[in-house]
Amino acid sequence: MLITVSRSGGFAGVGKVRKIDTSVRQDAAAWEDLARRVMPPVADGFHYRITVDGQELVLEEMGLTGDQRELIRAVLGEMA
Incomplete structure (x- = not known):
């Protein structure tokens, strides 16, 4: 599993991107479990x-x- 987290903004506008490839980690199961828990299921x-x-x-x-x-409805002209 490849997990990518990026951050942008802030006072100085300093961004940061980090990728974790769980296939090369001994603690892969813990990382993958955490990643699955933060991703909401949207069917x-x-x-x-x-x-x-x-x-x-x-x-x-x-x-x-x-x-x-409200903004989505107004711009798209449909119910959201």
Whole structure:
């Protein structure tokens, strides 16, 4: 399993990306279990990418706030 985590933003705008390849680790089972626990199951759910003046937000349908749903409905012209 390949796990990638990236961070961006912050005061200094210092980003960081790190990849963990579990196939070469003795503690692979623990890493893979943790990775599976943080990924929410979304059966046939929609994914959204909202960009506002260059700032990007990636969302899963199950975790949308009311305001996010309202914006998606307004822009796409359909029920979200």
